[in-house]
Amino acid sequence: xxxxxxxxxxxxxxxxxxxxxxxxxxxxxxxxxxxxxxxxxxxxxxxxxxxxxxxxxxxxxxxxxxxxxxxxxxxxxxxxxxxxxxxxxxxxxxxxxxxxxxxxxxxxxxxxxxxxxxxxxxxxxxxxxxxxxxxxxxxxxxxxxxxxxxxxxxxxxxxxxxxxxxxxxxxxxxxxxxxxxxxxxxxxxxxxxxxxxxxxxxxxxxxxxxxxxxxxxxxxxxxxxxxxxxxxxxxxxxxxxxxxxxxxxxxx
Amino acid sequence: xxxxxxxxxxxxxxxxxxxxxxxxxxxxxxxxxxxxxxxxxxxxxxxxxxxxxxxxxxxxxxxxxxxxxxxxxxxxxxxxxxxxxxxxxxxxxxxxxxxxxxxxxxxxxxxxxxxxxxxxxxxx
Numbered sequence: 001x002x003x004x005x006x007x008x009x010x011x012x013x014x015x016x017x018x019x020x021x022x023x024x025x026x027x028x029x030x031x032x033x034x035x036x037x038x039x040x041x042x043x044x045x046x047x048x049x050x051x052x053x054x055x056x057x058x059x060x061x062x063x064x065x066x067x068x069x070x071x072x073x074x075x076x077x078x079x080x081x082x083x084x085x086x087x088x089x090x091x092x093x094x095x096x097x098x099x100x101x102x103x104x105x106x107x108x109x110x111x112x113x114x115x116x117x118x119x120x121x122x123x124x125x126x127x128x129x130x131x132x133x134x135x136x137x138x139x140x141x142x143x144x145x146x147x148x149x150x151x152x153x154x155x156x157x158x159x160x161x162x163x164x165x166x167x168x169x170x171x172x173x174x175x176x177x178x179x180x181x182x183x184x185x186x187x188x189x190x191x192x193x194x195x196x197x198x199x200x201x202x203x204x205x206x207x208x209x210x211x212x213x214x215x216x217x218x219x220x221x222x223x224x225x226x227x228x229x230x231x232x233x234x235x236x237x238x239x240x241x242x243x244x245x246x247x248x249x250x251x252x
Numbered sequence: 253x254x255x256x257x258x259x260x261x262x263x264x265x266x267x268x269x270x271x272x273x274x275x276x277x278x279x280x281x282x283x284x285x286x287x288x289x290x291x292x293x294x295x296x297x298x299x300x301x302x303x304x305x306x307x308x309x310x311x312x313x314x315x316x317x318x319x320x321x322x323x324x325x326x327x328x329x330x331x332x333x334x335x336x337x338x339x340x341x342x343x344x345x346x347x348x349x350x351x352x353x354x355x356x357x358x359x360x361x362x363x364x365x366x367x368x369x370x371x372x373x374x375x376x
Binding site for chain 1: 259261263264266267270271274305306307311313335336337338339340341342343344346353354355356357358359360362
């Protein structure tokens with residue numbers, strides 16, 4: 001293609017010149033020259049058209065990219081954020097349960113400890129009197145019976161307290177489970193933030209070429225975190241018995 | 253019996269350690285993910301690995317696979333204690349050669365039962 005044809009900011013003068021040359025060629029009856037000039041003019045037009053189409057294509061592309069950003073945001077707001085709300089509600093439920101379990105155990109154990117301590121003080125004081133030889137025999141007999149009873153009661157009471165403290169121990173597992181859920185929500189917040197930044201970038205026309213989705217090589221089966229009732233339903237087992245059944249169906 | 257407990261949450265490690273202690277196991281070490289657990293396993297003479305799944309760095313399933321493919325460790329019993337409860341995850345763990353699978357939240361009884369089962373199988 002000639003240099004003229006690619007010059008798109010063709011000046012008025014150049015156009016006028018070409019028109020004059022065309023008229024001159026026609027007047028001279030030089031048809032070949034006239035055709036050549038006409039072709040040239042056509043090529044200039046064509047090239048400008050291409051550029052316009054190019055511009056339109058780019059605008060369309062940008063609009064579509066922006067639309068995709070919108071879509072991602074829409075999806076986040078439609079699905080993921082209500083999900084996150086459910087997850088955080090579940091965190092409240094779990095922390096509530098754990099706190100209540102712990103406080104209930106305290107309510108049970110503290111009076112038991114009080115009673116035990118009172119009994120111990122009482123027996124201790126009497127035992128001291130016995131050691132000081134200040135106790136009549138009948139009272140001693142009574143006391144030794146009471147000591148026997150005390151020992152007999154002590155062992156189940158201690159076992160019960162151990163079980164209760166174990167309950168407190170197990171209640172602390174909420175920290176792990178809620179921590180995993182909160183981490184997931186933090187990830188979501190980060191995603192929303194990124195989408196918003198992209199959207200702002202797009203609408204303020206400081207478009208950077210849209211980054212490809214950051215799908216790094218994922219392992220086949222990924223960690224999902226705890227099952228949240230009402231959010232995760234599909235494909236999750238609901239109890240340890242289900243796990244055991246599934247494993248035994250696999251020959252375990 | 254030397255046991256390695258791997259979980260990124262220290263509260264959960266403490267809970268499992270406490271439960272194990274009550275069951276009579278006192279020789280317990282800890283690691284907070286697969287990456288720190290693997291060298292410990294390779295260096296020490298552990299008899300049992302108890303691991304979470306969802307951990308940063310190296311996950312429990314990756315650790316399980318690494319253990320199974322390590323000549324020295326390949327037969328070590330591995331008990332998974334995790335909140336991951338999807339069927340395909342449990343199947344994947346089974347295929348990777350897990351010896352027991354407990355989902356959180358769990359009870360002291362479940363831990364005891366699964367441990368007994370693992371030891372029974374080992375003895376048989």
